[in-house]
Amino acid sequence: MFATYEEAMEWIHTRKGMGPKPGIVRMEWLMERLGHPERKFRSIHIAGTNGKGSNVAYLRSLFMAAGYSVGTFTSPHIVSFNERIGINGENIPDEDVLEQANLLYALYEEISQTDMGPLTEFEVVTAMMFSYFGSHPCDVVLLEVGLGGLYDSTNVAEPDLSLITTIGKDHSNILGDSIGEIAYQKAGIIKQGTPVVVGRLPEEALAVMRDTAEKMAAPLYAFGRDFSVSNWQGGSAYHEVFDFSSPLGSYENLEIALMGGHQVDNAATALQAFLLFCQKYALAYSEATIKTGFLGTVWPVRMEIVSQAPFVMLDGAHNIPAMEVLTEAIKQKFPDKEITVLLAALADKDLEEMGRLIKSIPGSKLYVTSFDFPRAASVTELCERIGAPESAAYGDWRVAIDDLKAQQSDRGMLLITGSLYFLSEVRHYLLNDKEFSDA
Template sequence: MFTTYEEAMEWIHTRKGMGPKPGIARMKWLMEKLDHPERKFRSIHIAGTNGKGSTVAYLRSLFMAAGYSVGTFTSPHIVSFNERISIDGNDLSNNDILEQTNILYSLYQEISETELGALTEFEIVTAMMFSYFGSHPCDVVLIEVGLGGLYDSTNIAEPDVSIITTIGKDHINILGDTIPEIAHQKAGIIKKGTPAVIGRLPEDALQVMREKAKEEAAPLFEYRKDFTASNWHDVAEHYHEAFDFSSAHVSFEGIEIPLMGGHQVDNAATALQAFLLFCDKCGFAYSEESIKAGFLRTAWPVRLEIISQKPFILLDGAHNVPAMEVLADALNRKFADKKITILLAALADKDLEQMGALIKTVPNSTLYVTTFESPRVASVEELRSRMGVAEEMTFADWRQAVDELKAKQSEGDMLLITGSLYFLSDVRHYLLNK
């Protein structure tokens, strides 16, 4: 048993080296031992290659603006570990983390002696989340999938609505190297008779979703078919986006969101459709005013986040090819007037060649690369060779890179820091502390 938060965290992080162990047999065992906390609260389960975190952020704001308490489970963390489990945007306290860790530690010892084997870090944290919300119920809990869906630790959830935000090629070593294979993994969260909301998906992924929904007799709500976002336009003075929403039963004009990019309009519309379905199914009240207020209050770090105006610094966790595509599009559309200095660090198992080609399409930009501490990180040498970056455009120390590039910014310039979410977490911490 642990007596301090620091001891608990040290033990949890020792499990990180286990890596992902696909399958939910260990989670089912844990839920049985914990008296099935996953059945004691209402929830929405969110999967997708990208857009999960933003969709969680929109949903949290929508429910809170309508007067409901909201639990969230997200990963990875950006500022502190505790934010992975939160209520109404407030991170779990150190004491709560300590208490839940001690509950799980004895079960960890017990399961390690069985044929199921030891737990991974993500399984421990997921079980902590279910255990906590089982004894501290909220009106609704938003559960973000860690990896894939079908074999993800969260897939013992019994949600009221499921969401698949996007499908793109990522984690192909685990999920498969074709869109239908990856879609099959994501579709694994669609449950029998449970409504599923589908974001902007390629046609071959949609086919997989339709087949799975039919198999599970799950009502399917598709973006651009059953609900739409139209009249998308900039609110230039705030860098906001605005759009109109319509579905079979409701329509709203002039919804404004503070998260930038056309992909965020897609995410917001998908979140709103899921919110409306959940409210209608569970008898939750809302109004057009609460919906518009909720969207306006949404915040989500390191997603096209302006962290400083002077100098102008933008953070974006474009950690894979689909995310880099939407970043390049947003830069071309919103910041074409700026001279852009880009600092990038990424994990080695990503498609670095394609990511590099995409970020180089941004006009009036200069790309620098660096590295950071992570077992999967790409070295500066690997980034140079795979992205085609000259040696003088590399930094071995990312803190030095941030400081030097920040100091060089002139009026009207922009420093964009992008790549791995783990890297962006470190950078954001560093800049805010300064």
């Protein structure tokens, strides 16, 4: 048992080296031993290749603006572990992490002696989350899938609504090589008779969703068919403005502070889910609360501007679909900027295509670096696979950031991207830098 938060954290993080264990049999065992906390609260279960975190952020803000309490479960964390579990935007307190870790440790010891074997870090944290929300009531809990859906640890949830944001190629070694195979894994969160909202999906993925929803007698609400956006325009100060239409309500001039057309799609998908959930439980809201919720939505390292002088943006585009929408948004939003890109990424990603997409930004300059993470690509590997010269490589990412910041002209932008794990460290480094106190 643990006496301090630090001891609990050390134990949780030592589960990391065990690797993923597909399947939810261990989670089912845990839920039974914990008295089925997953059945004690209303929830929305959120899967997708990209956009999960943004949908959580929009939904949290929409519910809070309407006066409801909202629990959230997200991963990975950007600044501190505790942000993975939160209520109304406030991280779980250290003492509650300690309490839940001690509760799980006894069960960990017990299950480790069985044929099911010991738990992974994500299984421990997910079980802690279910236990926590089972004893800390909220009006709704937003559950973000860790990986895939069908075999993800969160899939013991019994949600009131399922939401699938986007489908693209990522984690192919686990989820499959084709869009259809990946969509099948994501569709695994669709539950019998439970409504499901899906974002803008490729036709191949949408067909899988329709087929799964039909088999599960789950009402399906699809982007472009059951709800839609129109009159999308760039708002002031890098905001987006659009109209939303659905049988559940139509709204004009909705404004969001997250940039890019993909964020308009995310916002619309979240709003459809919000309206459905409110309809199901007769929860009150208004056009004013929706507009307040959207405008107040923030989500770190999603085209996040952390400084104006020099102009520095952070984005955790960690796979090809995310890099595609990032580079398109940069071209559209910042055609007059001289773009310098600093990239660090995981070795199991399509680095060649990442490099090609970045180089498609007119006049951009690409630099590479690495960071301390087991799956991070080395500087040498990045140079070889992206075709960057040695002169564009930095062994120390902190030196890279300091150098490239100093080189920015009035028209320059430093875009730091490539991995959410990397961006977590970068954001902490920059926002603790006195030079960035004005950001």
